[in-house]
Amino acid sequence: MPVAAPADKRFRRSHVHPAKKRRWMPSWKTVAIVVTVSAAVVYGTFRAAGVALTANALTINTITVTGTSRMAPGEALAILDGLRGSSMVTADLESWRQKLLDAPWVADASIRRVFPRTVAVVISEREPLGIGRIQNALYLLDQEGSVIDEFGPKYAEFDLPLIDGLAPRADNSDGSAADQRAALAGRVLADLQRRPDLARKVAQVDVSNANDAVVVLKDDGVLLHTGDADFADRVQSYLDLSPRLHEDVPRIDSVDLRFGDNVFVKPQGTAGK
Numbered sequence: 001m002p003v004a005a006p007a008d009k010r011f012r013r014s015h016v017h018p019a020k021k022r023r024w025m026p027s028w029k030t031v032a033i034v035v036t037v038s039a040a041v042v043y044g045t046f047r048a049a050g051v052a053l054t055a056n057a058l059t060i061n062t063i064t065v066t067g068t069s070r071m072a073p074g075e076a077l078a079i080l081d082g083l084r085g086s087s088m089v090t091a092d093l094e095s096w097r098q099k100l101l102d103a104p105w106v107a108d109a110s111i112r113r114v115f116p117r118t119v120a121v122v123i124s125e126r127e128p129l130g131i132g133r134i135q136n137a138l139y140l141l142d143q144e145g146s147v148i149d150e151f152g153p154k155y156a157e158f159d160l161p162l163i164d165g166l167a168p169r170a171d172n173s174d175g176s177a178a179d180q181r182a183a184l185a186g187r188v189l190a191d192l193q194r195r196p197d198l199a200r201k202v203a204q205v206d207v208s209n210a211n212d213a214v215v216v217l218k219d220d221g222v223l224l225h226t227g228d229a230d231f232a233d234r235v236q237s238y239l240d241l242s243p244r245l246h247e248d249v250p251r252i253d254s255v256d257l258r259f260g261d262n263v264f265v266k267p268q269g270t271a272g273k
Helices: 028-055 073-079 094-102 174-192 231-248
Strands: 063-064 106-114 120-126 130-134 137-141 147-152 162-164 203-207 212-217 223-225 252-259 261-269
Touching: 028 261, 073 094, 094 120, 094 231, 130 174, 162 174, 162 252, 174 203, 174 212, 174 231, 212 231, 231 252, 231 261
Parallel strands: 063 120, 130 162, 162 203, 223 252
Antiparallel strands: 106 120, 130 137, 137 147, 203 212, 212 223, 252 261
16 A cells, blocks of 8 residues: 655755757858848849840931931931931930031931830921032032032022032132121121011122122122121111112112212223222
């Protein structure tokens, strides 16, 4: 039969708690491997996305051209042909703009990116204001006296004044005098454009003397010496005085308008200037 043993107070039951489960902590090597692999995956994804964007959304495949009238849009597109297929980000648009500025009719041009895949080109054309006679050939001139294009049947609708005296002289090897005469022609044309009604009456301008533009009006034939400034005002002053001048001198060869209110009239048949 069971026997109850007397309790010995010298012994106490120890309070023992069950051990907690130990958590696993990765080593620094494991962390480094995980980080490296993750970075490689992210980089690879980024590169793949970048390649896809470069090949598609960031590749120029459309070029639009506006602002042309005399210059066909196809001419501008031909100049910019190498731009198609370039990167929208890295394409040097300024260098392509400079190529456009070399075209005869282009006065100015702007090129801008239109994402995702388009480049928009806006062209400002040069305005022809005169027809220059240079060494037996005719050329359209702009307001600076610069040649735009050779004048021919395709420009027959232009009713513009004829500009003489632009050919370089034989004793002018550096062409500086020719440049001065071209600049004078440009100033005459530009100043006359302030008065379109007056500009339409001009038949011819002679700039043989770089300091004196000689203007001839339609249905008149009188040589008007206008100097090197105030061309429109001086031509208008002649028109205002014309009835009185022709009354006093029926057959006028030339009128010098360079001296303000002092107008000098040369009758036909008079020797000298």
